[in-house]
Amino acid sequence: MLQGKKVLIGITGSIAAYKTPLLIRLLIKEGAEVQVILTENARDFVTPLTISTLSNRPALTYPFNKTDGTWNSHVEMGIWADLMIVAPASAATLSKMASGMADNLLVTTYLSAKCPVFFAPAMDLDMFNHPSTGENVERLINRGNKLIEPQVGELASGLIGAGRMEEPESILKIIKDHFSRNLSLTGKNILITAGPTYESIDPVRFIGNFSSGLMGYSLAEEAANRGATVTLISGPTHLSTKHSSITKIDIVSATEMYNATIEAFNSSDITIMSAAVADFTPDKIAKEKIKKQDNPKMIRLKPTLDILSWLGKQKKPEQILVGFALETQNEVDNAIKKLNNKNLDLIVLNSLRDKGAGFGVSTNKIKILDKNQNQFDFELKTKPEVAVDIIDKITELI
Numbered sequence: 001m002l003q004g005k006k007v008l009i010g011i012t013g014s015i016a017a018y019k020t021p022l023l024i025r026l027l028i029k030e031g032a033e034v035q036v037i038l039t040e041n042a043r044d045f046v047t048p049l050t051i052s053t054l055s056n057r058p059a060l061t062y063p064f065n066k067t068d069g070t071w072n073s074h075v076e077m078g079i080w081a082d083l084m085i086v087a088p089a090s091a092a093t094l095s096k097m098a099s100g101m102a103d104n105l106l107v108t109t110y111l112s113a114k115c116p117v118f119f120a121p122a123m124d125l126d127m128f129n130h131p132s133t134g135e136n137v138e139r140l141i142n143r144g145n146k147l148i149e150p151q152v153g154e155l156a157s158g159l160i161g162a163g164r165m166e167e168p169e170s171i172l173k174i175i176k177d178h179f180s181r182n183l184s185l186t187g188k189n190i191l192i193t194a195g196p197t198y199e200s201i202d203p204v205r206f207i208g209n210f211s212s213g214l215m216g217y218s219l220a221e222e223a224a225n226r227g228a229t230v231t232l233i234s235g236p237t238h239l240s241t242k243h244s245s246i247t248k249i250d251i252v253s254a255t256e257m258y259n260a261t262i263e264a265f266n267s268s269d270i271t272i273m274s275a276a277v278a279d280f281t282p283d284k285i286a287k288e289k290i291k292k293q294d295n296p297k298m299i300r301l302k303p304t305l306d307i308l309s310w311l312g313k314q315k316k317p318e319q320i321l322v323g324f325a326l327e328t329q330n331e332v333d334n335a336i337k338k339l340n341n342k343n344l345d346l347i348v349l350n351s352l353r354d355k356g357a358g359f360g361v362s363t364n365k366i367k368i369l370d371k372n373q374n375q376f377d378f379e380l381k382t383k384p385e386v387a388v389d390i391i392d393k394i395t396e397l398i
């Protein structure tokens, strides 16, 4: 399963570093190529000799080899890897990864990595429970990094709680699951829309909505991680993606999203409309800024084109079309109506009555409905985790 897979392992200064040589051994036995980077502090816990012997490659710590001046290129390693895992991830390294502080070879390589990144925290329970650690973990998850949750048990300090690094055998299983899922969308073109649209009123004002785009970006990352070629049509957001299989097209208004979407739709195997497209747009955009003394009493609106309905009408039988429904009442009935009226294969329902669901939050609670009236309920999860559930459901349809 892991034959020829290139795995980059980062080891940081935590007592759990003693477990990582076993992980390296397991990966090598499965046929993976393993390159290890140790932080300076990690070398106090495991020796570079142990690591290089097990991995068949030099164990790296510094950007330059001080004896012969050769460069250990973080950029090349970032491109080389199919997967990066930081195990154990200490509180200090989590903080550096979350803030982008690039002061060692491990973090510069992390910043250069184009592959999925897993991290397995290991630290004492009070450090793990500290709000700053929690915020760093959340930031990393929200950027698409995958948390390998620490286990509850006796810690090196003698205290009992969450903070033990996951066992090497379990980490191996997570890596294998990742690669087997990874193949499922190879060769598929996936079109995803994300974020809000802005409808201009005049040169300085617009009608918009609170969509952050995180759900759509998480879907794009997840689909790309499983081998798909993704076209991401994005409304205005603060998000970015560096995945080499994602082509991002930036749009602003509903009309621009319509034009970009219909152009990409023909060659798309799977289309996911997660954007919060405006249903109405100002009838006229004022050429100049509307002044207070103009005393405008109302803005006349006209409907936008419903992109999803248009796609539903054009869709060929082999194309899969997925819509979103954000509802505040009669949620399931409204979602079923949208599923049928727009000729969808699946609809993802968020109810604003569920705490932590919907716009502008990093979590979501969804229900997925299919054409055969099946309903699938999911727990409140981070949006990248929700993306895994949605892509899993879509993959079942292929």
Ligand code: CTP
Residues within 6 Å of the ligand: 254, 273, 274, 275, 276, 277, 278, 279, 304, 305, 306, 307, 308, 309, 322, 323, 324, 325, 326, 327, 338
């Ligand atoms: N959608 C679209 N084009 C629009 C409006 C919505 O493609 N002009 C898509 C959204 O991306 C989403 C789905 O339609 O996948 C449902 O959007 P939603 O706003 O919940 O539903 P509407 O059909 O617009 O109905 P209503 O606003 O009345 O609930």
